[in-house]
Amino acid sequence: MNNKTAFLAVFGILALLLAPNVLALGISPGRTTVDFTPGLERTVSFSIVNSENKDMNIVVAAQGELKDYITINDKSFSMSSEEGSRQVTYTIRLPKELSPGLHTAEIVVLQLPEEGKLSEAYIGAALAVVTQLHVNVPYPGKYAEASLNVIGPESDGKISFVMPVLSRGEFDLVNVRATIDIYTSLNKKVATLNTNEVSIPSRKRKEIVAVWDSSKAPPGPYRAVATLLYDEKSLTLEKDFEVGEKRLKIEKIEVNDFSLGDIAKFEMLVENTWSEAVRGVYSEMNIYNKDKKLMAEFKSPTYDIDPLSKTLMVSFWDTAGVKEGTYDSTVYLRYGGKSEKEDLKIEVRENEINVIGLGYAISERRAPRGENNGLVTILVIAIVILVMINLLWFLFLRRKIKSR
Amino acid sequence: MKHKHVFAIDIVLIAGTLLVLAGLIGYSRPLVIAPLPGFVTADTSVLFEFEKAGLILIDDNPDFTSPDRIYAEDNLVINLKPGVYYWKVQGIAGTESEIRELTILSEVNLKLKQVSEGMYEVVNAGNVELDVEVYDDKEIVGNIVLGIDESKEVSGTKFIGSQKD
Numbered sequence: 001m002n003n004k005t006a007f008l009a010v011f012g013i014l015a016l017l018l019a020p021n022v023l024a025l026g027i028s029p030g031r032t033t034v035d036f037t038p039g040l041e042r043t044v045s046f047s048i049v050n051s052e053n054k055d056m057n058i059v060v061a062a063q064g065e066l067k068d069y070i071t072i073n074d075k076s077f078s079m080s081s082e083e084g085s086r087q088v089t090y091t092i093r094l095p096k097e098l099s100p101g102l103h104t105a106e107i108v109v110l111q112l113p114e115e116g117k118l119s120e121a122y123i124g125a126a127l128a129v130v131t132q133l134h135v136n137v138p139y140p141g142k143y144a145e146a147s148l149n150v151i152g153p154e155s156d157g158k159i160s161f162v163m164p165v166l167s168r169g170e171f172d173l174v175n176v177r178a179t180i181d182i183y184t185s186l187n188k189k190v191a192t193l194n195t196n197e198v199s200i201p202s203r204k205r206k207e208i209v210a211v212w213d214s215s216k217a218p219p220g221p222y223r224a225v226a227t228l229l230y231d232e233k234s235l236t237l238e239k240d241f242e243v244g245e246k247r248l249k250i251e252k253i254e255v256n257d258f259s260l261g262d263i264a265k266f267e268m269l270v271e272n273t274w275s276e277a278v279r280g281v282y283s284e285m286n287i288y289n290k291d292k293k294l295m296a297e298f299k300s301p302t303y304d305i306d307p308l309s310k311t312l313m314v315s316f317w318d319t320a321g322v323k324e325g326t327y328d329s330t331v332y333l334r335y336g337g338k339s340e341k342e343d344l345k346i347e348v349r350e351n352e353i354n355v356i357g358l359g360y361a362i363s364e365r366r367a368p369r370g371e372n373n374g375l376v377t378i379l380v381i382a383i384v385i386l387v388m389i390n391l392l393w394f395l396f397l398r399r400k401i402k403s404r
Numbered sequence: 405m406k407h408k409h410v411f412a413i414d415i416v417l418i419a420g421t422l423l424v425l426a427g428l429i430g431y432s433r434p435l436v437i438a439p440l441p442g443f444v445t446a447d448t449s450v451l452f453e454f455e456k457a458g459l460i461l462i463d464d465n466p467d468f469t470s471p472d473r474i475y476a477e478d479n480l481v482i483n484l485k486p487g488v489y490y491w492k493v494q495g496i497a498g499t500e501s502e503i504r505e506l507t508i509l510s511e512v513n514l515k516l517k518q519v520s521e522g523m524y525e526v527v528n529a530g531n532v533e534l535d536v537e538v539y540d541d542k543e544i545v546g547n548i549v550l551g552i553d554e555s556k557e558v559s560g561t562k563f564i565g566s567q568k569d
């Protein structure tokens with residue numbers, strides 16, 4: 001053995017010893033869905049992914065309810081480290097009859113353990129991944145499956161109730177619609193909505209939608225109860241959703257009867273905009289000096305604030321040693337792991353404290369439209385030129401020529 | 405037919421105006437470039453390329469009853485869950501492009517890292533939530549659910565991962 005061969009052998013052994021103890025195997029798609037037809041015969045393909053680029057011994061087998069109707073076309077094979085993925089197929093031959101509903105099978109792809117390797121860096125476990133086969137057999141007559149999704153609220157308060165409906169029966173659904181009742185947490189009905197009306201062919205999926213303007217509804221938890229009506233049948237679905245945010249708002253902060261050097265009593269008027277009580281709320285106020293360093297920190301006791309109501313929260317600041325001036329301040333309202341923050345300025349005078357900065361405007365986020373400005377300009381110029389040419393001809397030149 | 409030439413100019417002007425308007429409408433119509441129609445991939449990050457549009461609409465049905473609206477001035481990579489999608493772009497004055505279909509295939513991908521003798525870190529490296537059956541020899545000893553990119557340490561000799569319902 002010459003030096004080069006010895007070096008390569010040592011390098012190879014080291015590489016094996018240092019190789020990470022990792023096995024990986026992928027399969028795509030994870031599920032294939034087929035609509036049943038009597039005696040259906042179809043070849044389905046899937047990919048086996050060699051994610052770690054290793055030499056692998058693979059075994060493929062079918063299991064589950066429909067396994068007897070499946071033939072794997074390549075039951076065992078090896079994949080080299082250079083083979084990133086391999087396409088494999090299986091054939092399904094379904095019987096003439098199956099009971100209505102979902103029937104399944106699993107195609108299991110097993111990577112055999114790396115036994116008998118030279119290094120210790122091998123994994124003795126077996127790894128397998130599954131691609132599922134779902135066969136949907138239609139129900140007799142008309143049959144619908146549906147779900148209820150609540151999307152929003154949007155910035156304008158609109159909430160969309162979207163119901164994807166699947167026609168799982170043998171016959172088409174001619175008339176599909178729903179009514180949606182909205183209830184508060186106290187079970188009071190606040191709105192009834194009607195969706196659009198659609199017809200859905202057998203084994204197809206369509207969506208019906210209703211929109212609710214929640215901008216005037218008090219923030220809080222709500223429940224939507226949808227009754228899906230399809231031809232002569234019905235189906236009821238429910239979904240909880242929330243309008244607005246659980247939010248406390250500082251309306252006003254006042255300090256009355258104050259003298260510099262004494263204890264200042266901060267009265268903070270806090271509004272609960274949520275339609276349920278918020279419990280264990282307290283305020284924390286930080287005041288910073290000119291160097292932006294914290295010079296005072298004081299908290300209020302805890303309060304329970306009733307739904308859609310206001311409470312006065314009180315906290316105290318000892319102003320001994322504080323000089324007249326304007327200070328930066330941050331107020332936190334803390335409750336149930338959440339906090340609301342307000343940045344303020346505190347103007348301290350000999351006999352008064354003014355709190356500046358409450359109330360602010362939230363700027364609306366607009367969609368970016370800059371790129372289209374050039375296109376709009378071109379279109380506007382072109383249309384203006386067209387209009388001018390037409391006006392010039394029909395109002396002036398045409399008359400002039402005719403009068404000659 | 406005294407002013408025959410005047411009527412001829414009328415016709416030419418009206419036809420020309422209509423042609424130019426049709427051309428302008430065609431020119432201003434948003435153009436979708438990629439993904440190509442019927443594109444199928446297992447990669448959940450998809451590059452959307454388009455021109456003359458500022459809004460991408462993506463929905464799981466071709467009627468666009470509840471689309472996701474994504475404002476974008478330029479080409480954009482969007483992460484999507486496995487499924488069949490329909491997409492189009494909207495340009496100025498609400499002009500819309502053609503509708504294209506896009507399929508993201510689910511991928512079940514399981515990774516096994518040996519932590520110690522008989523102990524493994526099981527990683528979901530695919531793009532769907534996984535149901536993993538854990539075996540000790542031939543007996544099933546547990547079942548774990550792994551979210552995308554989630555991992556758990558378990559002991560066993562065989563691990564079977566499948567897409568969760």
